[in-house]
Amino acid sequence: MEVTNKYIAIRSHIDGAPQESDFELKTEALSVSIEPGCNDVVVKTLYVSIDPYQINRMKKFSSSQKTSTFAVAINPGQAIDAFGVGRVVASGHPGFEKDDLVAGVISWGEYSIVRGGNMLNKLDSMGFPLSYHVGILGFSGLTAYGGFFHICNPKKGEKVFVSAASGSVGNLVGQYAKLFGCYVVGCAGSQKKVELLKEKLGFDDAFNYKEETDLKSTLKRYFPEGIDIYFDNVGAEMLEAAVANMNTYGRVAVCGVISEYTDTKKRAAPDMIDVVYKRIKIHGFLAGDLMNLYADFLSTTIDYLRTGKIQAIEDISHGLENVPSAFIGLFCGDNVGKKIVKVTDDYN
Numbered sequence: 001m002e003v004t005n006k007y008i009a010i011r012s013h014i015d016g017a018p019q020e021s022d023f024e025l026k027t028e029a030l031s032v033s034i035e036p037g038c039n040d041v042v043v044k045t046l047y048v049s050i051d052p053y054q055i056n057r058m059k060k061f062s063s064s065q066k067t068s069t070f071a072v073a074i075n076p077g078q079a080i081d082a083f084g085v086g087r088v089v090a091s092g093h094p095g096f097e098k099d100d101l102v103a104g105v106i107s108w109g110e111y112s113i114v115r116g117g118n119m120l121n122k123l124d125s126m127g128f129p130l131s132y133h134v135g136i137l138g139f140s141g142l143t144a145y146g147g148f149f150h151i152c153n154p155k156k157g158e159k160v161f162v163s164a165a166s167g168s169v170g171n172l173v174g175q176y177a178k179l180f181g182c183y184v185v186g187c188a189g190s191q192k193k194v195e196l197l198k199e200k201l202g203f204d205d206a207f208n209y210k211e212e213t214d215l216k217s218t219l220k221r222y223f224p225e226g227i228d229i230y231f232d233n234v235g236a237e238m239l240e241a242a243v244a245n246m247n248t249y250g251r252v253a254v255c256g257v258i259s260e261y262t263d264t265k266k267r268a269a270p271d272m273i274d275v276v277y278k279r280i281k282i283h284g285f286l287a288g289d290l291m292n293l294y295a296d297f298l299s300t301t302i303d304y305l306r307t308g309k310i311q312a313i314e315d316i317s318h319g320l321e322n323v324p325s326a327f328i329g330l331f332c333g334d335n336v337g338k339k340i341v342k343v344t345d346d347y348n
């Protein structure tokens, strides 16, 4: 059987902030029949994840592109692989059957052919909305959980600063840190986001970094006794200001540097004398390396969700054609919480 498949592609490599004109909606005829002996799985997309790291894959060159299979370059015209949740349409793989729900690497398209079922898992929704398996119970959750507990090595009562704190990873880092017993301050790009952090998510304090002119003194104001842990999602001057305010033996988990992704002139230059004399640990990490924590992360987070201790903050757009605007919005701060696109209403 053949279907008409729509998918999003880049027209050419992107250097700088992404724009609508960088993307196109392509159409192809796609066979969804499985040849005998073939172990591919054909998946119809329900939800796809919209993630900042994809911009580094869209560049002509980024040092990230050779570091991991998740980070490889995307070529103009090709379907863009992305994490998502879908339904199996046809399968030659013994582990998957038609109509199975699955989560894993599919694409920014209506259908994906997953070769050999690679990086695809059957999904038990466990009674949660399917979108949760893209965000809080998916890679965003694992990144926040693993990054905070494994990379930051927190102790109760420590002072934690989180940037991009209303975003997908950041809001969860703050919530985990509060539940663990830390003092948590977040920064975000609007007053509405600041209120969300303080009033709904239980952050001890929060500020709008766009209203601040001197980030070093801003952080001094919010952390008069210094920062023990900085969970960095943005890089550049925020990282420099955090390092300047770190306590001795402070830890910085460098999760991402979104402010540097679209601006080649922005680079963090923290005071390295501070780093040495305050014995600060600055640790970059990738969630893909933390799969050993997955079972622990999942059971803890499910328990927190069921007992109402943690909140899932989602920002869902509808329709494949809205993937580019959803993606572009990440770099302008349009999203609140996990950005997801619901591609079809076929399954609720």
Ligand SMILES: NC(=O)c1ccc[n+]([C@@H]2O[C@H](COP(=O)([O-])OP(=O)(O)OC[C@H]3O[C@@H](n4cnc5c(N)ncnc54)[C@H](OP(=O)(O)O)[C@@H]3O)[C@@H](O)[C@H]2O)c1
Residues within 6 Å of the ligand: 050, 051, 052, 053, 139, 140, 143, 164, 165, 166, 167, 168, 169, 170, 187, 188, 189, 190, 193, 233, 234, 254, 255, 256, 257, 258, 259, 260, 285, 286, 287, 288, 330, 331, 332, 333, 334, 335, 336, 337, 338, 339
């Ligand atoms: N290491 C890993 O394995 C891993 C995994 C997932 C994500 N990440 C990284 O973690 C970070 C957050 O990702 P996410 O998926 O949770 O995205 P997100 O925070 O949900 O969305 C991005 C947010 O970043 C903020 N932002 C955009 N441009 C900015 C700038 N120039 N300066 C400061 N803030 C800016 C915006 O919020 P404001 O309104 O607050 O500006 C925006 O909402 C990214 O750097 C991403 O690459 C890393």
